[in-house]
Amino acid sequence: MADSSEKPATHMRRSINKVRTNIWKREWRQAVHSMLVLPRNYLRGLALLIKRPRLAQELVAREQRIKELKSNLARERRKIRQLKKPERRQIPIGSVHYGDLRRLRPISQKFGFDRGKPIDRYYIENFLAHWSGDIRGRVLEIGDNSYTQRYGGSRVKVSDVLNIAEGNPQTTIVADLTRADHIPSDTFDCIILTQTLQFIYDVRSAIQTLHRILKPGGALLATFPGITQTSCREYGECYCWAFTQLSARRLFEETFPAASIGIEAHGNVLAVMAFVHGLAVEELRREELDYHDPDYELLITLRAVKPEAALSQGRRAVERLRRAIMRPRSRSEGKALILIYHRVTELRSDPWSLAVSPERFAEHLDVIRQYALPLGLKQLVQRLLDGELPDRSVVVTFDDGYADNLHIAKPLLERYDIPATVFLTTGYIGHERGFWWDELDQLLLQPGTLPESIYLKINGSIYQRDLGEAAHYDEDAARRYRNWRGWQDVPTARHSMYISLWELLRPLAEGERRQVLDELLTWAGTESENRPTYRPLSLEEAINLAQGELVEVGAHTVTHPFLSTLSVASQRSEILDSKANLEEILNRPVTSFSYPYGSRSAETVAIVRKARFACACSTHAELVRSSTPRFRLPRVHVADWDREEFTRRLSRWFSD
Numbered sequence: 001m002a003d004s005s006e007k008p009a010t011h012m013r014r015s016i017n018k019v020r021t022n023i024w025k026r027e028w029r030q031a032v033h034s035m036l037v038l039p040r041n042y043l044r045g046l047a048l049l050i051k052r053p054r055l056a057q058e059l060v061a062r063e064q065r066i067k068e069l070k071s072n073l074a075r076e077r078r079k080i081r082q083l084k085k086p087e088r089r090q091i092p093i094g095s096v097h098y099g100d101l102r103r104l105r106p107i108s109q110k111f112g113f114d115r116g117k118p119i120d121r122y123y124i125e126n127f128l129a130h131w132s133g134d135i136r137g138r139v140l141e142i143g144d145n146s147y148t149q150r151y152g153g154s155r156v157k158v159s160d161v162l163n164i165a166e167g168n169p170q171t172t173i174v175a176d177l178t179r180a181d182h183i184p185s186d187t188f189d190c191i192i193l194t195q196t197l198q199f200i201y202d203v204r205s206a207i208q209t210l211h212r213i214l215k216p217g218g219a220l221l222a223t224f225p226g227i228t229q230t231s232c233r234e235y236g237e238c239y240c241w242a243f244t245q246l247s248a249r250r251l252f253e254e255t256f257p258a259a260s261i262g263i264e265a266h267g268n269v270l271a272v273m274a275f276v277h278g279l280a281v282e283e284l285r286r287e288e289l290d291y292h293d294p295d296y297e298l299l300i301t302l303r304a305v306k307p308e309a310a311l312s313q314g315r316r317a318v319e320r321l322r323r324a325i326m327r328p329r330s331r332s333e334g335k336a337l338i339l340i341y342h343r344v345t346e347l348r349s350d351p352w353s354l355a356v357s358p359e360r361f362a363e364h365l366d367v368i369r370q371y372a373l374p375l376g377l378k379q380l381v382q383r384l385l386d387g388e389l390p391d392r393s394v395v396v397t398f399d400d401g402y403a404d405n406l407h408i409a410k411p412l413l414e415r416y417d418i419p420a421t422v423f424l425t426t427g428y429i430g431h432e433r434g435f436w437w438d439e440l441d442q443l444l445l446q447p448g449t450l451p452e453s454i455y456l457k458i459n460g461s462i463y464q465r466d467l468g469e470a471a472h473y474d475e476d477a478a479r480r481y482r483n484w485r486g487w488q489d490v491p492t493a494r495h496s497m498y499i500s501l502w503e504l505l506r507p508l509a510e511g512e513r514r515q516v517l518d519e520l521l522t523w524a525g526t527e528s529e530n531r532p533t534y535r536p537l538s539l540e541e542a543i544n545l546a547q548g549e550l551v552e553v554g555a556h557t558v559t560h561p562f563l564s565t566l567s568v569a570s571q572r573s574e575i576l577d578s579k580a581n582l583e584e585i586l587n588r589p590v591t592s593f594s595y596p597y598g599s600r601s602a603e604t605v606a607i608v609r610k611a612r613f614a615c616a617c618s619t620h621a622e623l624v625r626s627s628t629p630r631f632r633l634p635r636v637h638v639a640d641w642d643r644e645e646f647t648r649r650l651s652r653w654f655s656d
């Protein structure tokens with residue numbers, strides 16, 4: 001406002017300067033000063049008047065013009081001061097003129113309907129007009145379909161009206177948005193939801209329904225009240241909420257991807273005051289309605305788009321094609337993420353962050369279903385070969401072959417219809433003893449008492465340690481260090497011993513490792529304990545796991561060695577034997593491989609390739625791109641993250 005009002009004054013000042021410059025440029029500049037300014041040169045000025053009368057006249061006229069311009073400038077300045085006055089003026093306490101507003105009842109209680117157009121409608125209608133392109137195809141509106149008709153026009157093919165109860169003849173769907181399981185998913189191209197959510201107590205469930213029934217790529221156009229009258233009289237007990245831009249954003253970000261949400265607040269103190277008094281749009285000036293003061297949120301508008309990634313098979317193909325046509329080749333390159341899980345369970349200690357709780361795993365799958373394109377590993381490899389990697393695709397994999405993969409993970413994968421590849425270490429299938437790192441965990445990180453010192457020969461060297469006080473490890477200590485991870489500082493001598501032994505055991509051949517573990521058990525005075533939660537899959541369970549179309553079984557060697565440290569011959573037998581074992585057990589080809597610990601050399605890759613695997617996964621955390629070699633597929637380790645953390649990490653990977 002201040003900017004545009006100052007323009008005339010600036011312009012005026014420039015004109016004065018221009019006139020002045022012209023005068024000063026002329027040869028008679030001296031004479032002007034002589035005649036008008038300096039009395040001692042008066043005679044020279046008079047002489048000019050006599051000698052060049054026209055010039056002198058022109059001078060006088062110009063001085064006159066300067067005077068006029070100056071007075072115009074002063075007038076404009078006064079106007080500006082006047083315009084700014086109400087904004088700047090401090091009204092002394094007790095001097096505010098309330099006029100018609102000094103009343104305890106609002107001027108109208110009908111939101112302004114009885115005086116013209118309610119003020120919130122001004123913002124609602126501007127918003128819908130702005131996004132009218134979204135109002136197309138099959139459109140759902142709440143209450144009636146007036147906005148659908150007004151802003152959608154011929155773009156609308158089917159118009160649905162939702163009401164919570166029967167009675168309105170326009171109603172095509174009777175539903176409570178918080179429990180609307182009878183409305184099919186992926187149904188609407190657009191949902192117009194104006195001033196509705198404030199009446200729904202369980203807003204979250206309603207937002208989830210809206211997301212679910214929206215078609216992928218479809219838009220939700222929603223508006224909510226901010227500062228408002230609650231109208232208990234008209235709507236009784238059901239007016240629950242008023243929103244802010246922030247609360248609306250956070251609520252919707254729980255269900256829609258943050259990047260797909262556009263949100264704005266509208267209003268200012270005058271508009272809010274007029275609105276709560278029930279005045280109408282016609283009673284304010286347009287600039288007064290349009291002025292935006294972020295501290296006065298009269299109305300919030302939100303547009304959220306359901307991601308296209310969750311498209312159905314048929315539409316996905318069409319969409320892919322459309323994208324391929326629309327974008328230049330280099331920009332159409334998709335990014336995929338392969339996730340590594342190990343276990344779906346809860347553990348008392350988890351030094352390598354291998355376990356994700358069943359609840360969290362279900363949340364991860366839900367997020368993948370909503371925001372990404374779940375793909376099987378085989379499909380991903382096929383797409384890589386075809387040179388058309390779909391963007392935001394996510395592949396779920398499991399390493400090692402724990403029994404919980406069948407009993408806990410598979411039912412959840414089925415519930416969300418998300419494929420996964422499970423890499424089995426064939427030597428452990430049906431094994432009575434668990435994985436060596438779990439035995440080490442059982443020995444050192446579970447409560448109990450150990451001898452205070454150890455003296456052992458491992459791989460030709462002496463291993464000597466004193467546990468001191470840490471020889472005794474009680475429930476409290478185990479609880480305290482429950483979240484300790486192998487890459488963090490060691491809190492006790494037991495943890496230090498765990499890490500040093502883990503490093504010593506990892507490169508050993510299976511036989512040597514077992515021997516050391518047995519010696520450790522003897523030292524500890526215990527026996528290997530079969531902990532059911534740490535059990536690898538049995539033979540029958542491995543077969544059950546592979547049943548159906550959803551879970552692919554891949555190979556992860558026989559004994560889980562650090563491949564790059566083995567001889568080529570040993571590597572070959574680890575790789576080929578695990579493939580052959582699995583093919584025999586499952587009676588189907590096994591074409592995916594994963595390198596234990598991600599360890600591999602150039603020979604390893606050559607052996608895998610020659611063994612007729614179609615791909616091999618490493619543990620290098622990276623996105624898969626069209627140029628990624630299929631025998632060095634990177635994967636990202638997933639920890640026990642909650643929904644928010646998992647979503648944040650996923651979107652960070654994809655925004656890379």
Ligand SMILES: [Zn+2]
Pocket residue numbers: 399400556560596597
């Ligand atoms: Zn592994």
